[in-house]
Amino acid sequence: MTFFVFALLLLLQVPIGICLCLTAVFYIWYSGNTVLFESYAQQLFGSVESYGLLAIPLFILAGELMNEGGLTRRLINFARVFFGGFRGGLAYINLLANMMMASIMGSANAQIAIMSRAIVPEMEREGYDKTFSTAITAAAGLMGPIIPPSMLFVIYGVLAQISIGDMFIGGIIPGILMGLAFFLIVAGFGFIHTYPKGRWPDAKEAVQSVIQVIPALGVPIIIIGGILSGLATPTESAGLASLAALLAGKFCYGDLKLGVMPDLLKRTALNSALVIFLVASAGVFGWTITFEKIPQMVAEWIGASTSSPFVFMLLVMAQLLIVGMLIEGIAALILVVPILLPIAVDQFGISPVHFGVVVCLNLVLGLLTPPVGTGLFVASAMTGISPMKIAKALIPFLVSVILLLIWFSYDPWPVMVLLE
Structure with missing residues (x-):
């Protein structure tokens, strides 16, 4: 019955945080365990009593300051030094600038919005198809929640009670591999379509771009360098980056x-x-599904279906692709981690870091897939291209991410190599 109430609230488009809280209230009332109301507030506020969650507002602040302070424009000019003169150079600049922004923003929607405003009009002026330019920018936004820092990784680390720093390190190689895959796709399109020829900056412009980008590059160096060196926690790195x-x-x-x-x-x-409210509401919702013994029921079903960790990961991947299409990424993460993580770790011996990176990357795909696809609507609002046109142009990029997901599900090496 609790599940049907939850589904009904979702269908009525009740905000997901309120939906989770109301579902927990209904369960307590319906089960007759009204004594649980006395600890409801404690569960709600206790869920956000985590030092790691302080990183979220600090990373958001760092991204806002980057955009308002002109650091984004300097990163784009810096990328021109490497790719500006190639045919189709602005498409590669778009990807490289997004990779650098991903090491600062941690939010795909924010990154898509900023980069759509910054680079799509310029690509259009130089003769690129506007739909193609928007699709590249939206696809590159997928790297935001994977290349550290990442709000999804912070929330997963809190939910799984593991090191957020380990999650950040685990996302470095997968994020770079995503970037390389997107570069190959853009190069492949270059054989089909004739990209506009770019212009190399002259020596003076190149030197100026390199000098000007040094302060901007200091932000990701502080974030990633502080975590990798162990000199700062993710929260401290976020504060220093801001x-x-x-x-x-x-x-x-x-x-x-x-x-x-x-x-x-x-x-x-x-x-x-x-x-933060989503995380708090997840606390009481997770409390509810524990009483309902949902993780145990799911574990029994999966245990009867397979004993292979790889097959389990594929089953999870298929389910999360559907979940990600219907529910926003952070909310979906909050819903699935309490159910699936214990099964992955206890029944199949999968590392929680490996599982977390695969789950987060899986849910990120939902940003660019209808019907929810918030990233699609952000890109559409910024550029005026219809969401369905963008979605069609995104197909090669999404397929490449799915192939990478299958690889990561089978082989944990790309995720775990820097942690060994």
Whole structure:
């Protein structure tokens, strides 16, 4: 009965956080265990009593400061030094700039919005098809939640009670492999379509771009370097990155005006509150499914279906592709981790880091697949191209990610190699 109430609330388009809380309330009332109401608030607030969750507002703040401070534009100019003169160079610049932004933003939707405004109009001016330009930008946004830092990894680490730093390290190689796959796809399209010829920056412009990007590159170096070296936790790295982005935007580039700070901080607070509330509501929902013994029932069903870790991962992958199409990524992660993680670890001996990277990458695909596909609608709103046109142009990129997912499901090496 609890499941049907949850499904009904989803169909009525009740916000997912409220949906989770109301489902837990219904379960307590329906089960007759009304004494549980006394610990409801404790479960709700206890779910967010995690030091690691402080990283979320700090990473969001760092991304906002990067955009307002002109760091994004410097990263794009820096990418021109490497690919500007190639035929189709701006398409490669788009991917490389997105990879660098992914090492700062941690949010696919924010990255898609920023890069759609920054680079799609420029690609259109140089003769690129607008739909193709939008599709590349949207696909590159998939790297945002995989290349560290990643809000999905932070939330998964909290839910799984494992090191967020380990999750970040586990995402480095898969994120790079995604970028390489996208480069190959763009190169393949180059044999079919004639890309506009680019222009190499002259020596003066190249030197200027390299010098100007140094403060901007300091932000991802602080984030990833601090975590890899063990000198800072992910939360501390996020705080230092926000400070570096503020100083670079204000004093190195002079683009960050103090007048925008109230609106910038307001956006950061609202976006952070949304994510934190989802985590809190997940606490009471996870409490509910534990009482309902849903993880045990799922474990029994999967145990009867297969004893192979790879087949289990494929089953999970197929289910999550469907879940990701219907439910936003963070909400979906919150729903599935309490059910599937114990089965993966206890029954199949899969590393929680390996499982987490595969699950997060799986759910990221839902950002660009109808009917929900929030990334599609963000890209559409920024460029004016219909979501279905973008989705059609995205098919080769999505297929490449699915193939990578199958590889990662079979072989944990790309995820675990830097942790060994």
